[in-house]
Amino acid sequence: MTDMKKILAIMMCALLLAACSKDDEPTVNEADRQAAEIAAVLNGHFIASTYSEVTNTTEVTEITFRPYAQPKTEEWTGNGISKNVVFYGACEVVTYYNDHLLEVTKEWKYNVRVPYQGAQAELNFYPEIYGLTESHDISVISASSFELDNETFIKQ
Secondary structure, X not given: OHHHHHHHHHHXXXXXXXXXXXXXXXXXXHHHHHHHHHHHHOOEEEEEEEEEOOOOEEEEEEEEEEEEEEEEEEEEEEOOEEEEEEEEEEEEEEEEEOOOEEEEEEEEEEEXXXXXXXXXXXXXXXXXXXXXXXXXXXXXXXXXXXEEOOEEEEEO
């Protein structure tokens, strides 16, 4: 009779485990989903310009985003700290005044980060090999425009 009790106890435990297990559906982090939606807008050539009455010049910033087919996770070391960073693609940032005077061109890999659900999204630029990174506040206006540090970029 004790063998029967052991078998029943084992069967009850197995039934209990089967009933309590949940489906293996992956849960989507809301902040990661938000970052991916922002990254989806960053595809192509965007331009922003700011006119200064004081200097009578127009500063133009052009960003050409070249997204990867799939985001790539790479190890990045900055300030002696290594961390894994999800790169959504590469981009070229060109800044100039009026008729391309003092033109500066930089090549970057970019990452979109939302620290937690509801937080201000960040667009982070990483140099191709080594150097200082840049972080900018970003918010999507439409499928063809976004605001980066209070400047509106429009897709061309």
